[in-house]
Amino acid sequence: MKIQKIEAIEILDSRGNPTVEVNLKLEDGTTSRAMVPSGASTGEREATELRDGDKKRYGGKGVLKAVENVNTVIAKAIKDKSIHTQRELDYLLIELDGTKNKAKLGANAILGVSMAYARAKAQSAKIPLYECLGGSYAHIMPVPCMNVINGGKHADNTLDFQEFMIAPHSAPSFREAIRMGEEVFHSLKNVLKTKGLSTGVGDEGGFAPDLKSNEQAVEMILEGIHKAGYKPGIDVSICLDPAASEMWENGMYKFFKSSQKLVSSDEMVKLWESWTTQYPIVLLEDGLSENDWEGWKNLTDILGDKIEIVGDDLFCTNKSILEKGIEKGVANSILIKLNQIGTVTETLETTELAYKNSYNCFVSHRSGETVDSFIADLTVALNAGHLKTGSGCRGERIEKFNQLMRIENELGKSSQFAGLKAFKNAK
Ligand SMILES: C=C(OP(=O)(O)O)C(=O)O
Ligand SMILES: [Mg+2]
Numbered sequence: 001m002k003i004q005k006i007e008a009i010e011i012l013d014s015r016g017n018p019t020v021e022v023n024l025k026l027e028d029g030t031t032s033r034a035m036v037p038s039g040a041s042t043g044e045r046e047a048t049e050l051r052d053g054d055k056k057r058y059g060g061k062g063v064l065k066a067v068e069n070v071n072t073v074i075a076k077a078i079k080d081k082s083i084h085t086q087r088e089l090d091y092l093l094i095e096l097d098g099t100k101n102k103a104k105l106g107a108n109a110i111l112g113v114s115m116a117y118a119r120a121k122a123q124s125a126k127i128p129l130y131e132c133l134g135g136s137y138a139h140i141m142p143v144p145c146m147n148v149i150n151g152g153k154h155a156d157n158t159l160d161f162q163e164f165m166i167a168p169h170s171a172p173s174f175r176e177a178i179r180m181g182e183e184v185f186h187s188l189k190n191v192l193k194t195k196g197l198s199t200g201v202g203d204e205g206g207f208a209p210d211l212k213s214n215e216q217a218v219e220m221i222l223e224g225i226h227k228a229g230y231k232p233g234i235d236v237s238i239c240l241d242p243a244a245s246e247m248w249e250n251g252m253y254k255f256f257k258s259s260q261k262l263v264s265s266d267e268m269v270k271l272w273e274s275w276t277t278q279y280p281i282v283l284l285e286d287g288l289s290e291n292d293w294e295g296w297k298n299l300t301d302i303l304g305d306k307i308e309i310v311g312d313d314l315f316c317t318n319k320s321i322l323e324k325g326i327e328k329g330v331a332n333s334i335l336i337k338l339n340q341i342g343t344v345t346e347t348l349e350t351t352e353l354a355y356k357n358s359y360n361c362f363v364s365h366r367s368g369e370t371v372d373s374f375i376a377d378l379t380v381a382l383n384a385g386h387l388k389t390g391s392g393c394r395g396e397r398i399e400k401f402n403q404l405m406r407i408e409n410e411l412g413k414s415s416q417f418a419g420l421k422a423f424k425n426a427k
Pocket of ligand 1: 038039040041042043241243312364365366367368
């Protein structure tokens with residue numbers, strides 16, 4: 001099937017920063033659109049997000065160069081050519097770029113084209129995107145890990161740790177899990193309000209109160225779960241992404257927003273050990289820095305058979321880095337973010353490697369998002385069992401929940417809600 005038309009434009013993401021939108025038309029008349037997300041706490045080894053650097057436009061954050069790359073170099077290479085598969089297109093784009101990290105054309109340019117093509121192929125074949133990406137066995141509905149308290153780089157508050165999530169896993173279906181999660185979200189709002197704390201939200205839609213400690217964030221959530229009528233650990237558990245790479249300073253971890261205290265890698269591991277005995281935690285993402293591989297091994301040895309340990313900045317959805325992790329016995333799960341690697345095909349290759357080695361895949365949004373719901377379909381395509389895509393009150397996050405509810409409806413009786421077994425080692 002030939003690509004008849006391809007056009008990119010600069011649009012805005014949920015933080016009001018520019019990002020790339022790609023519109024594509026196949027020769028059979030099928031049209032599709034994809035929008036590219038953007039992170040704030042990015043891994044050092046992520047594929048390059050091409051920004052203009054012209055300080056007079058959006059403080060240098062414009063993406064007109066990436067847009068231009070789609071409209072000129074990429075369009076010239078793929079327009080009116082017979083491209084048969086996603087893999088063929090993506091490898092053509094990788095070769096066209098020719099760098100290791102997509103620095104020439106920009107991962108934001110390349111991913112927009114890759115996603116738009118995947119969507120067009122699905123539409124042209126008249127099958128849902130999740131089926132086009134994952135085959136007819138795609139049927140597992142994920143536990144939505146809802147980020148109800150935001151800190152770190154995603155909020156201007158006192159919390160060092162970035163994400164405090166709830167996982168409503170005792171629900172019978174995705175739709176009911178969303179209901180439970182939203183009930184806890186609103187209950188937490190009341191808890192905060194009653195204590196005179198702010199109920200304004202951070203980048204991913206979770207509350208961003210100024211709390212006395214990171215522990216207090218978990219305590220507030222547990223109170224919110226109780227007050228919503230659910231049992232912590234039985235109905236709703238806790239997932240965390242402290243995004244510890246952001247705390248890494250000269251080989252130590254700095255509590256950069258609260259006490260300013262510095263702790264060692266061993267002390268951080270002890271903190272996670274104590275938190276996991278104290279609180280009903282089922283998943284810990286980036287509990288340590290991407291540059292602390294020794295610490296990661298230690299963390300995995302100590303907690304790896306109790307909870308899911310996810311590498312985000314550590315692996316950057318990159319197959320070669322994941323290979324190193326598997327070899328060293330580091331983590332037992334990988335975060336999946338399309339724009340960390342830059343094509344749909346490479347993302348699928350990384351997930352294949354993860355599954356072959358019994359690592360879980362935890363699909364994720366970025367803190368700067370759009371209303372594109374591609375990751376909702378990707379999660380079902382992978383039968384990944386869980387995803388994180390924010391919480392209860394920001395449209396760009398809700399759109400993913402809504403798409404998943406549509407998918408569950410469409411799959412009907414053949415769908416299956418993942419529940420607690422979505423989480424590695426959860427009992
Ligand atoms: C979603 C995350 O944040 P960002 O998109 O800022 O990297 C994350 O760290 O997992
Ligand atoms: Mg993360």
